[in-house]
Amino acid sequence: MSISKPVYVYLQRPDSGEWVTVGRYKAGRPGEGFFKYAPSYIDAGLAWGIDPRNLPFLPGTDLTAPRYQGLHDVLRDACPDAWGQALLRQEHNLPEGGPPLQYLLKASNLDRWGALAVGSSPKPPDAKMNNPGLPQLNDVVEELVALAARRPAIRPNVRARLVRTASVGGARPKATVRGELGQFWLVKPEIATDPANIPLLEHAAQQWGAASGLNFAKTVYHPAERGWSAVRVLRFDRTDRQRHMCVSAASLLQAEYPGLLQTDRWSYPRLAEELRLAGAPVEDRIELFGRMVFNAVCGNDDDHVRNHAIVYDADERRWRLAPAFDVVPNPVETPMRLQMQLSQGRFDITRDAVLTDAHRFGFTGAPEAIAYLDDLLKRITAGFDGAAQWLDHDWKQVLQERLSHQVSILSRGQSTNDRQGV
Ligand SMILES: Nc1ncnc2c1ncn2[C@@H]1O[C@H](COP(=O)(O)OP(=O)(O)OP(=O)(O)O)[C@@H](O)[C@H]1O
Ligand SMILES: [Mg+2]
DSSP states (O other), X not given: OOTTSOEXXXXXXXXXXXXXXXXXXXXXXXXXXXXXXXXXXXXXXXXXXXXXXXXXOOTTOOEEOOSGGGOOHHHHHTSXXXXXXXXXXXXXXXXXXXXXXXXXXXXXXXXXXXXXXXXXXXXXXXXXXXXXXXXXXXXXHHHHHHHHTTOOOSSHHHHHHHHHTOOSOSSSOOEEEEOGGGOEEEEEEOOTTOSSOHHHHHHHHHHHHHHTTOOBOOEEEEOOSSSOOEEEEEOTTEETTXXXXXEEHHHHTTOOSSSSOOGGGOBHHHHHHHHHHTTOOHXXXXXXXXXXXHHHHHTOOOOOTTSOEEEEETTXXXXXXXXXXXXXXXXXXXXXXXXXXXXXTBOBOSHHHHHHTGGGGTOSSHHHHHHHHHHHHHHHHHHHHHHHTTSOHHHHHHHHHHHHHHXXXXXXXXXXXXXXXX
């Protein structure tokens, strides 16, 4: 597909599952791009905006793209990141450092994140999914590990399929497998350069978050069968054949990621406000506050802006905070800071930083925020034992000590907010 031609953007309708052409993207001068909702979409009476922050449904208007060298944020969300980009570069001989648009055009619609697809025809294709099934999980894991290590294919047909469908984001090797009951799972294997069994840590953290009463994506751990373990994570942007619209926190916060590290825009309270503007209920903002605290306690300081998202709920007809994903305790040290601000200008893991902007998460006042925090710290502490069953003695001890340390920092008496109100 030539870059100067229009790129049609398709959407799988949240209500009927039918594919429609939602708009067209056009590149302008270098660094410029325009998106316009399609006349056919407007004429059909459809009005879902594909990104509530950056591409509101404004019929007839050419909407510009201020980031990603002229690619709109939500279209960038539908592109692969480091892992998939490297595969696409190899496969198509693409230059490193090319514009993000090249990955949108080369990545396959088969496995994109969310409910968007792109193509050169004004008419939408029937963008099918084509993922290996669960019985092939060990083959997939083995092939991903070989790919990551730049070793030749073990099973050329599996490799070809993985390369063809590498559209989902993230830096680690991954692939989607289809499970029973129309479920789709992201499979993330251990790799040789990992300082620890990362899939196991990720699984334990996801179990721990859920045991603490937070909404964490379901995971299943696969111990190493052919040398490498893996975690599989239930995809929240798929239910059987239906794809659900998604937007990353990077897009909501208008912060390019990866790229310029605009950490002034990386903020939990700002994200909470974006959730409100997107129409999510107050419980989602409080859930986000809870995840911020959980990340601080478990030591997940890889909580960057592509590790949070919203997903469109067709039944409720509104955007909701997506389940927590990619929560991994730092395997090397106990962090003192998170990547996103806990309150205005503050990245430090302290009770003060947690409570200072609590009102922006929708709490009615200081007493409610304090009560929620104190109760959550108890729930996180109580949830540890179950999750720790997955870990060996040494890791259990590391995380137990971390838990005690971080909880003591975040506990009552450690903040001026306890006395002054939030
Ligand atoms: N459970 C899920 N359902 C739907 N999409 C998901 C899920 N988990 C992750 N994703 C999407 O896939 C991307 C990559 O996944 P993930 O963050 O787990 O991978 P990673 O390679 O470990 O990421 P990173 O680059 O942050 O280390 C996410 O940014 C998100 O867009
Ligand atoms: Mg990630």
